[in-house]
Amino acid sequence: MKVIRCLLYFYLFCFSLPALAIYDLVSINVTPKTNETEFCFYLDSKQHDALYLAFSQDYQNLTFIDENQDYSIFDGSHPAYFLKKDNPKSLPMNAKCFTKITLNTKLSNMQLYAVVAEPEEDVVKSAENNALKYVRFFDGFASLPEHEKQWTVMVYMVGSDLEYGLGSLKGAASQDILEMVQGSAQLTQDNVNLVLTTGGSTRQAWKTVKRSVIQNGQQYVLEDLGKQNMGQPETLSNFVTWATQKFPAQHYALILWDHGVGAKGIGKDTNWQGDVITLPELKHAYQDILIQNNKLLDTVIYDACLMGSIEVADVTSNIALTMAASAELEPSHGLDYQYLLTQIAAESPQSGIDFNTIAKTGYIEHAKNKKTYNTSQITYSILDLTKMPQFRTAFSQFTTTFKDTLQQKGTLNYQNLSRGIIRAPAYPYKKSSGLSIAATNSTFSSTTGIVLDSLHKINDTVISIDLYNILQTVDGGLGQFKQDADNVLAALDQLITDYETNENVKQVKTDAGRISINIDLSYTDYLSVLPEPYQQFHDGLVYYDERRQQDSSRTEGNNICFNGAICAFAQWLELYLDDVLGIEAYYGQQIDGNAKVHLIEHDFYTYQTEQTQSINLPVDGYKACQYQLCNEQSCEDITVSKHHNLLTAEVILNESPAILTFCPLDNEQWSVCQVVQQYDGIWGRDSVLYGGENITPLLMTLSQDVRIQATVQKNQPFNVEQPNTLFLKRNCDIQKASVWALHYGNSSQATIDLLCDDADCVCTENDTDEGCQNIGHKAGVFLNVDF
Numbered sequence: 001m002k003v004i005r006c007l008l009y010f011y012l013f014c015f016s017l018p019a020l021a022i023y024d025l026v027s028i029n030v031t032p033k034t035n036e037t038e039f040c041f042y043l044d045s046k047q048h049d050a051l052y053l054a055f056s057q058d059y060q061n062l063t064f065i066d067e068n069q070d071y072s073i074f075d076g077s078h079p080a081y082f083l084k085k086d087n088p089k090s091l092p093m094n095a096k097c098f099t100k101i102t103l104n105t106k107l108s109n110m111q112l113y114a115v116v117a118e119p120e121e122d123v124v125k126s127a128e129n130n131a132l133k134y135v136r137f138f139d140g141f142a143s144l145p146e147h148e149k150q151w152t153v154m155v156y157m158v159g160s161d162l163e164y165g166l167g168s169l170k171g172a173a174s175q176d177i178l179e180m181v182q183g184s185a186q187l188t189q190d191n192v193n194l195v196l197t198t199g200g201s202t203r204q205a206w207k208t209v210k211r212s213v214i215q216n217g218q219q220y221v222l223e224d225l226g227k228q229n230m231g232q233p234e235t236l237s238n239f240v241t242w243a244t245q246k247f248p249a250q251h252y253a254l255i256l257w258d259h260g261v262g263a264k265g266i267g268k269d270t271n272w273q274g275d276v277i278t279l280p281e282l283k284h285a286y287q288d289i290l291i292q293n294n295k296l297l298d299t300v301i302y303d304a305c306l307m308g309s310i311e312v313a314d315v316t317s318n319i320a321l322t323m324a325a326s327a328e329l330e331p332s333h334g335l336d337y338q339y340l341l342t343q344i345a346a347e348s349p350q351s352g353i354d355f356n357t358i359a360k361t362g363y364i365e366h367a368k369n370k371k372t373y374n375t376s377q378i379t380y381s382i383l384d385l386t387k388m389p390q391f392r393t394a395f396s397q398f399t400t401t402f403k404d405t406l407q408q409k410g411t412l413n414y415q416n417l418s419r420g421i422i423r424a425p426a427y428p429y430k431k432s433s434g435l436s437i438a439a440t441n442s443t444f445s446s447t448t449g450i451v452l453d454s455l456h457k458i459n460d461t462v463i464s465i466d467l468y469n470i471l472q473t474v475d476g477g478l479g480q481f482k483q484d485a486d487n488v489l490a491a492l493d494q495l496i497t498d499y500e501t502n503e504n505v506k507q508v509k510t511d512a513g514r515i516s517i518n519i520d521l522s523y524t525d526y527l528s529v530l531p532e533p534y535q536q537f538h539d540g541l542v543y544y545d546e547r548r549q550q551d552s553s554r555t556e557g558n559n560i561c562f563n564g565a566i567c568a569f570a571q572w573l574e575l576y577l578d579d580v581l582g583i584e585a586y587y588g589q590q591i592d593g594n595a596k597v598h599l600i601e602h603d604f605y606t607y608q609t610e611q612t613q614s615i616n617l618p619v620d621g622y623k624a625c626q627y628q629l630c631n632e633q634s635c636e637d638i639t640v641s642k643h644h645n646l647l648t649a650e651v652i653l654n655e656s657p658a659i660l661t662f663c664p665l666d667n668e669q670w671s672v673c674q675v676v677q678q679y680d681g682i683w684g685r686d687s688v689l690y691g692g693e694n695i696t697p698l699l700m701t702l703s704q705d706v707r708i709q710a711t712v713q714k715n716q717p718f719n720v721e722q723p724n725t726l727f728l729k730r731n732c733d734i735q736k737a738s739v740w741a742l743h744y745g746n747s748s749q750a751t752i753d754l755l756c757d758d759a760d761c762v763c764t765e766n767d768t769d770e771g772c773q774n775i776g777h778k779a780g781v782f783l784n785v786d787f
Helices: 017-024 120-128 172-185 233-246 279-293 310-316 337-347 352-369 385-408 411-423 467-472 480-495 503-508 525-529 532-550 770-775
Strands: 026-032 037-043 050-056 063-065 071-073 099-102 111-117 135-139 149-158 192-199 210-215 218-224 249-257 266-269 275-277 297-303 320-325 379-384 443-445 450-452 464-466 496-501 516-518 558-560 572-576 582-591 594-606 615-618 626-630 635-637 640-643 646-653 656-664 669-679 693-704 708-714 718-720 727-731 737-744 751-756 780-784
Touching: 026 218, 037 050, 149 172, 149 233, 149 266, 149 337, 172 192, 172 210, 172 218, 172 337, 192 233, 192 337, 210 233, 233 249, 233 279, 249 352, 275 279, 279 310, 279 525, 297 352, 310 320, 310 385, 310 516, 320 352, 320 385, 337 352, 352 379, 352 496, 379 385, 379 480, 385 411, 385 480, 385 532, 411 467, 411 532, 464 467, 467 480, 467 516, 480 496, 503 640, 525 532, 572 737, 572 751, 582 626, 582 693, 594 615, 594 626, 594 737, 615 770, 626 646, 635 693, 646 669, 708 751
Parallel strands: 149 192, 149 249, 249 297, 297 320, 572 780, 594 640
Antiparallel strands: 026 037, 037 099, 050 063, 050 111, 063 071, 111 135, 192 210, 210 218, 266 275, 320 379, 379 496, 443 450, 464 516, 558 572, 582 594, 582 737, 594 693, 615 780, 626 635, 626 727, 640 646, 646 656, 646 693, 656 669, 669 727, 693 708, 693 718, 737 751
């Protein structure tokens, strides 16, 4: 049996929270060589100043290694540090390697520990407590398995800016590795191999590509391949081929970990200008894997955002029997690898579907435990890719008649299909808070407020909408085309064996969250590796987009009094019901002659089919408050958006667009509980704020020439020294309350109308206004079925 030199990259001797934090503070670069293993330590935290190393043979007595690599047995006094920062509070943009240590035979049978601490009393306390707060990063050597196991799980982990980026140490990849290590320490059966490839990040220890095995509560780095691009298909296919040859099993699962961009691809190697494995490259990798192995994998899981798309599923069917992914953004924690590993070993799943069910259960419970389930747009789908041929057949018939149907009856079919495209939920849902609303000639997804300058979004993430929902909106009057849409729905029900969405998604659309489809006309590279129906669908979208851009119609209305009553001021906007696809309510304040929008209510109204009764939509003037983002020193005005129960705001974070999510506190205040940032057009996972980041609040203001127009201004930036000191607060001065309605129809040409200002939309105690007397509100929108 060949013995491979290796070491534990991340191991927790005692799984305590203080120990978990060490991987936010120090990076350990491990390089296995022929006769030795080299360690480099990078103290890349500005919270602590010194790194201490110690070794032990009996898990009790510690011997410390000082900066000269001399040894001293701990005697209760202050131990010598191994490395220390020259500038205690500095955090270089690129972590610095202070020193290195080469293990020799004297230490080959020892357990090595590390701790980052300040002040030194913490080190002493840890040492006296038998190293329970230390991380054990070396304890012997690994070997290749002697027999075939039931499962080999292969994780392709591109650290990117999720591990380290823009001055903030994220550590999301390292935390998932810790979960894997913890899970492997708890296994009672030796029936699972867990191997991974790491790299793709500018954090030290992630600049080269390493192959590792995790077993018995340790991570062993088996190979360091040097600088390789993890955005290239060969890096992926070579890893899978190596893993299946070295770690044979009855079943194989491949997990791709990083950013996801749907039809645009996956991964973002920040060592190679953010290179992504595009969909054509992904298919190339999968074909190479199949040639080498001559066997389909049991499953491919995408632990990445937005990869639950039909285009990704079609490409994945070239290598796997099943697939699991999310159509939405993922929280930074992603899958629960500790749960996944322990449950696979315990349950011994016999198929990819069973494997994916375990992954899905762990993901959902992980989100609930991490408190991200209610603050994120959680979706997760399991696909049986053996049903892909049936889907392709149904989809082919659908797309063949798609463009023809648009052209056959002119305006009628264009309007019917436009309603479906506009109303289908867009992904990522959090992408828009409506702050780009001033754009003309734009397409909206009314359930999400997303603004699309036509269907061309150059230098941005792909535009994905919910495939299931758009098929559901095909009108019954379209004859055979309606039947074709229903056939695709039936095929999707066979393809998607299980899915889950939380209430945030269900409130957008009951059946949303299964799978998405790309409608971005500016990105077409992926079409070359997909069957012809995808090109046919694209061609239909081109025609639709041309029609939409030529359509300059707007929803127009009249100012009326409530139910025709005589009133001094017209506070109601009357619109024709069938013309309106969506309405958003803008609440704000008139301050010094400036109209400031502080709250956007996206779900004020969305189009409903077969509506036969007129609708009163009152607005609550008491919502027209001032929102401000504050730290301990100052506050700045901000525009926030309400999506059902979810409160978010668009900001600039470290010079990149980002979305903040707020969680309620007491006294009309909210904490910043999550942030989703965009890097180079790619939306990241949900994460938390870190110290040292800069946030610029954005505020929508309204002005009027011929029409009311919206613009966005940047307010003064905040430096986030301590994330928990940043909060949102609300001040309500009813005398300044103002409300507007943004409404649009088939063309998506938006019109903004003033409903009230200077508090004249707020009912008072003895108000005789008809609206106040009948429904408790004196302003709103009246949707008339007979205009």
